[in-house]
Amino acid sequence: MMEKAALRGSFWRKVIIGLVLVILSDVLLFDSGGGSVLGAYMGLWALGSLAAHRAGWRNGRALGAFGLSLALAAAMAWDPSFLGAVLFDAMLMLAVLLPTIQGAGDGWYWFKRLAFHGVVAPFNPLLDFNRFTKARARQGERVSLTAMVPVLVLPVLGSLLFLILFAMANPVISDFLNNIQIGGLEENDVVRAIFWGFMAIVIWSTLRPWRSKVAFRRLADGTPGRIAGVSVASVILSLLMFNLLFALQNGLDLYYLWGDGALPAQFTFAEYAHRGAYPLVATALLAGLFIIITTHPKSELAGNKAIRWLVILWIAQNLLLLASTVERTLLYVDAYSLTRLRIAALLWMGLVGVGLILVTWRMLAGRSLAWLVNGNVLAGFAMLAACTVVDVGAVAARWNVAHAEEVGGRGVNLDLCYLNQLDGSALLALASLEQRKDLPPMFQQRVTLVRQQVQQRLENAQVQRGSWRWRDAQRLAEIRALGLKDLSIPKGYFIACNGELLPHGARYDESIPYERY
Secondary structure, three states, X not given: OHHHHHHHHHHHHHHHHHHHHXXXXXXXXXXXXXXXXXXXXXXXXXXXXXXXXXXXXXXXXXXXXXXXXXXXXXHHHHOOOHHHHHHHHHHHHHHHHHHHOOOOOOHHHHHHHHHHHHHHHHXXXXXXXXXXXXHHHHOOOOOOHHHHHHHHHHHHHHHHHHHHHHHHHOHHHHHHHHOOOOOOOOHHHHHHHHHHHHHHHHHHHHHOOOOOOOOOOOOOOOOOOOOOOOOHHHHHHXXXXXXXXXXXXXXXXXXXXXXXXXXXXOOOHHHHHXXXXXXXXXXXHHHHHHHXXXXXXXXXXXXXXXXXXXXXXXXHHHHHHHHHHHHHHHHHXXXXXXXXXXXXXXXXXXXXXXXXXXHHHHHHHOOOHHHHHHHHHHHHHHHHHHHHHOOHHHHHHHHHHHHOHHHOOOOOOOOXXXXXXXXXXXHHHHHHHXXXXXXXXXXXXXXXXXXXXXXXXXHHHHHOOOOOOHHHHHHHXXXXXXXXXXXXXXXXXXEOOOOOEEEOOOOOOOOOOOEEO
């Protein structure tokens, strides 16, 4: 009896926490612009989930996941991003599910578990209602009309959502709905109700995750079977040929990239660098896959000394190939400029290198496949978590400004349009460039005008409801402390993305941001 009372108390505690979180989401998030308030709300959400799950207090791994979710919420408060939101949600779901699962599992197991939980989460209220009615039926109690409310939430809110979408697509439906007046109910009220329902479902999935009876298999490391056509002789011959081919490619890279050898007249260093970067990363990935498949720690292939040494030599060549790929990308950056996508490519190359090292250690130390997967998952998570704090756009902007041809750098002419599109990420880099005294007057004017555009957009966003961002506030404070002066815009002109003043009506790419005056 006492156990049942405790369960009821736990259930109603979660209901109260859920209601508080839904109300807070309406106050803080509804009609907001996705600013730092989102991170503050995520922190409250994580604390509410921790308060609701007392079992997690006794689980070290769950507490660790809760701690990571709070750290990611802080990162979202500093600089909100989609990546940060995804990582926060994954960590919070991991924290609430860990106490319900025996054993730590591995990366692949938890990927399937979290994906399945995401699919069933919208139906959690219905599943809870089903459990509730069965429990009342066993006790001989009748289910009241109010108890059926949870059943109606999903179909009613889903129908309202589809109705709004149809109204947006069909003017006949839109006109019909506009002419309906129900007790002063406005369109915004319907949208708010849908928002409440959505937040209630998402929050409830973290407060009462479905204790799934679906069994997900963990990665097994039994004795591998023989793969057709794969023998000691075939693997040795393959590794010999692969090493020779890689030696040829690495030799060319050592001569042209590292040794400053002269390319044939029809090629440029930029072309040589750009054409090889991504195919060579794919080559390294295929090499890693080949090693994982053919050199299982418990197989006779992995125990063969010749194969082990050939694999080590091949992985060393793969790492040299990756280093050359990084050099190719840096050469391409030197010839053109640095962008967020090129930084992402460099980070991805680093992850591939870590993966190859882990594959080698797995073979030499006899580690399990789960160990290999978990090592790669942790490396990937660490890199992504770092990207939620480090502004890669600001890194690209600072590098481009420092290496631009206009300031005597090795790079090309500064792409002010790209810096304009980086918004707040480029503001401090533009300000530092604007302060230089050795710039050509016309170029300095363009830099000032682009900085004005970026700063004005940032200031406008900061005063909008829910759009204030901690990191952008710091940037604006630094800019104002510099005391930079704005330029007046002649009447009848507008600023192009590269800072040029153009008369109204001039032909211009409308897809690139600019301001009209």
